[in-house]
Amino acid sequence: MPKNRDAEKRAIARRDGPCCFYCGGRRKNPLTMSIEHLQPRAAGGSNRVQNLRLADTLCNKLAGRLPVAAKLELRAKWHAADGL
Numbered sequence: 001m002p003k004n005r006d007a008e009k010r011a012i013a014r015r016d017g018p019c020c021f022y023c024g025g026r027r028k029n030p031l032t033m034s035i036e037h038l039q040p041r042a043a044g045g046s047n048r049v050q051n052l053r054l055a056d057t058l059c060n061k062l063a064g065r066l067p068v069a070a071k072l073e074l075r076a077k078w079h080a081a082d083g084l
C-alpha cells in the first residue's frame, strides 16, 4: 500500500471527519479505515478525493460493488439503525 493512501485518508477525514461513510461510526484513527470509491473505479469513478469516502473495512466489504444509488440507500439505512 503506497504511502499517499495515508495522505488521502487524512484529507478525507479533514473534510468529512473520521467517520464511516456507511454507518456513521466515528473512529479515532482514520488511517485504520479503508477508502471507499463512491463511484466505483470499474464504473469510471475517479481516484480524486471528491470521489473518495472513508469507511470501516467491514462496512466497505458489505457494501461491495453496489452502484452509487444503492450505496446511498445502504448508508441511509445504516445511519438510521445506528440512531435507534
Ligand SMILES: [Zn+2]
Residues within 6 Å of the ligand: 020, 021, 022, 023, 024, 025, 055, 056, 059
Ligand atoms: Zn461503518
